[in-house]
Amino acid sequence: KQEVTQIPAALSVPEGENLVLNCSFTDSAIYNLQWFRQDPGKGLTSLLLIQSSQREQTSGRLNASLDKSSGRSTLYIAASQPGDSATYLCAVFNQETSGSRLTFGEGTQLTVNP
Amino acid sequence: GAVVSQHPSRVICKSGTSVKIECRSLDFQATTMFWYRQFPKQSLMLMATSNEGSKATYEQGVEKDKFLINHASLTLSTLTVTSAHPEDSSFYICSAAGGYYNSPLHFGNGTRLTVT
Numbered sequence: 001k002q003e004v005t006q007i008p009a010a011l012s013v014p015e016g017e018n019l020v021l022n023c024s025f026t027d028s029a030i031y032n033l034q035w036f037r038q039d040p041g042k043g044l045t046s047l048l049l050i051q052s053s054q055r056e057q058t059s060g061r062l063n064a065s066l067d068k069s070s071g072r073s074t075l076y077i078a079a080s081q082p083g084d085s086a087t088y089l090c091a092v093f094n095q096e097t098s099g100s101r102l103t104f105g106e107g108t109q110l111t112v113n114p
Numbered sequence: 115g116a117v118v119s120q121h122p123s124r125v126i127c128k129s130g131t132s133v134k135i136e137c138r139s140l141d142f143q144a145t146t147m148f149w150y151r152q153f154p155k156q157s158l159m160l161m162a163t164s165n166e167g168s169k170a171t172y173e174q175g176v177e178k179d180k181f182l183i184n185h186a187s188l189t190l191s192t193l194t195v196t197s198a199h200p201e202d203s204s205f206y207i208c209s210a211a212g213g214y215y216n217s218p219l220h221f222g223n224g225t226r227l228t229v230t
Contacts, residue, residue: 034219043120043207043223044158089157093219102148102209102219106157 002027002094006105013080014113021075021108023090028068030094035064035075038087038107047088048075080112117141118210120222127198127229135193135225137208143188144210148219149181152205164191198229 003026013019023033032051036044048057048064050073056065063076073090087107094101117140127133137147146165150158162178164170164185172178180202182194191210195202207224 036221044209044221046220091219101160101163103160104157 002030002092002101002103004090004092004103004105006088006090006108008108009106010109010111012111012113015080015082017080017112018076018078019080019110021077021088021090021110023073023075023105025071025073025092025103027092027094028071030068030092033064033066033073033090033092034102035062035073036089036091038089040087044089077110080110082112082114084112085110118144118208118220118222120208120225122225123223124226125228127227129199129229130197132194132196133198133227135195135206135208135227137191137193137210137222139189139210139220142210142212142220144191144212145188146211147185147191148209148211149183149191149193150207150209152207152224158207161193195227198227200229203227203229 005024007022030052034049035047037047038044050057050066061078066073087109089104089107091102091104119138121136148163149161151161152158160173161176162170162172162183164183166185166188170183185191205224205226209219209221211219
């Protein structure tokens, strides 16, 4: 059964700092990995999707990398802003005997202080 | 881009009543839809997976008679919380996937259910 772990659970940084969020997963036979953002009481916003054959994806100030063999992904946020404050979730999509499923990590709660 | 519409966004109901939550894919055909539940300060927990035209597959510990899922078309799935109780109060989120295994998942904005 796939397990996804995110470190750290919470992170507080001053505005302008570059930061890295970590995600690890136990079963490397994945289809893809996604990073999401969730604001309090809201749904999820997809940030980046990395297919299993890809190494990284970039969108604006965000860069996500994937090392499937080691079961790791990182989300790099450059020049952080207070508006980046949210919970960041990574999730892996893979096939299990019960069917395809998306497994989420517990999330990293990010606070960017002005 | 692809959009998933979830309705209602908030619902308050009395204990013992049933509540229906709708999840629609607006510009793509969703062969698979997932329903998640999220308790405060916790991550999303998968409740069930539904494929169009077939019965939903429920995760261990989720009562299928209490959480009725219907995926009658390629653009609509519904979750009905039957005989709701205060402990069912939670945030429910649906997601939808297209027909390919590497399709991204798109999420609704969630439904905040409060049972009084």
